[in-house]
Amino acid sequence: DTGVSQDPRHKITKRGQNVTFRCDPISEHNRLYWYRQTLGQGPEFLTYFQNEAQLEKSRLLSDRFSAERPKGSFSTLEIQRTEQGDSAMYLCASSPSLLLGQGSGELFFGEGSRLTVL
Amino acid sequence: AQSVTQPDIHITVSEGASLELRCNYSYGATPYLFWYVQSPGQGLQLLLKYFSGDTLVQGIKGFEAEFKRSQSSFNLRKPSVHWSDAAEYFCAVGPYSGGGADGLTFGKGTHLIIQP
Numbered sequence: 316d317t318g319v320s321q322d323p324r325h326k327i328t329k330r331g332q333n334v335t336f337r338c339d340p341i342s343e344h345n346r347l348y349w350y351r352q353t354l355g356q357g358p359e360f361l362t363y364f365q366n367e368a369q370l371e372k373s374r375l376l377s378d379r380f381s382a383e384r385p386k387g388s389f390s391t392l393e394i395q396r397t398e399q400g401d402s403a404m405y406l407c408a409s410s411p412s413l414l415l416g417q418g419s420g421e422l423f424f425g426e427g428s429r430l431t432v433l
Numbered sequence: 434a435q436s437v438t439q440p441d442i443h444i445t446v447s448e449g450a451s452l453e454l455r456c457n458y459s460y461g462a463t464p465y466l467f468w469y470v471q472s473p474g475q476g477l478q479l480l481l482k483y484f485s486g487d488t489l490v491q492g493i494k495g496f497e498a499e500f501k502r503s504q505s506s507f508n509l510r511k512p513s514v515h516w517s518d519a520a521e522y523f524c525a526v527g528p529y530s531g532g533g534a535d536g537l538t539f540g541k542g543t544h545l546i547i548q549p
Contacts, residue, residue, distance in 0.1 A: 319476075348536050357437075357523050357539030358477070406476060408536075421467065422537055424476040 317341060319425035321407050327431045328397055335393045336428040340409030347390050348422060349382055350406040351375065358406055364390060397432045404429050435460040435526050437540035445546040446514050454509040454543050456524030466507040467525040467537065468498055477523065483507065494518070519547045 320339045328334050340347045345366050350358035361380070362372045366387040376382075379397075384390040394401055408422035438457045446452050458464060465484050469477040481492025488500040498509045507524060521544050527537040 350536075355442075355541070357525075357541045358537075360536050360538070363536055408477075421479055421482055422477075424469075424478075426474075426476040429474075 319407055319409055319423055321405075321425040321428050323428060324426065325429045325431075327433065329433050330399060331396055333393065333395045334397060334430060335391055336405050336407075336430075338390045338392070338407030338425060340389070340407070341423055342388075344409035344411055344423070345387065346410045347384055348408040348410070349390070349392050350408065352404040352406055352427070353402075361392075394430070397430075399432045402430055402432045435464075435538050437524050437526050437538055439522075439524055439540035439543050441543045442541070443544045443546065445548055447548045448516055449513050452509075452511045452514045452518070452545070454522050454524075454545070456507045456509065456540060457505050458507065458524070458526045459505065460526050464526045466498075466500060467527070468492065468496070468507075468509050469523045469525060469539075471521045471523065471542075473520075480509070480522075514545075514547055516547045516549070519545055521545070
């Protein structure tokens with residue numbers, strides 16, 4: 316399977332704990348995105364990477380959130396001191412770069428990591 | 434900033450009946466428009482996309498959508514729905530231009546219920 320994979324699929328944690336999610340994009344895609352989706356809402360943009368560089372962060376991404384993509388391949392999203400309001404589905408997506416004349420704006424999504432904070 | 438409005442939160446359709454899901458967008462340039470479908474507990478799957486050219490685009494699973502620039506709309510249609518079409522449908526516009534990212538802005542979704 317060469318699609319976007321995310322791990323873990325489900326995470327239940329207690330408030331105040333730290334959690335980390337991993338995303339493995341489609342191998343030839345140099346752009347990687349993190350979105351958050353809460354119940355009854357569409358996905359909301361959090362941040363994105365062009366290769367290993369984090370080029371933009373949404374205002375939704377508080378200082379408790381940190382994302383990395385150290386070698387331009389997989390990415391991690393860490394949430395420190397989790398709060399109940401962090402409960403959501405965290406979606407990762409990848410795409411080729413539009414700047415290089417590749418791709419068509421389509422994002423390829425993983426199945427998501429569902430976080431429940433008790 | 435761009436935005437997407439899906440005015441119908443829930444739609445109920447009988448199996449075999451036709452379907453139209455509405456999407457209106459606000460965007461400062463020529464938009465790229467997408468429809469994604471999400472089954473419970475799953476990620477998003479692309480149904481179809483529009484960039485330019487023919488304003489009626491065909492997608493997977495028998496879906497089609499029509500881009501109407503004058504109405505800023507990109508409505509999704511299917512002539513005859515199947516029970517397996519029950520899912521959440523999201524309209525999206527991009528590239529996202531906030532600060533230079535090329536991601537997508539999504540609507541809040543329409544939940545499609547299929548009656549036997």
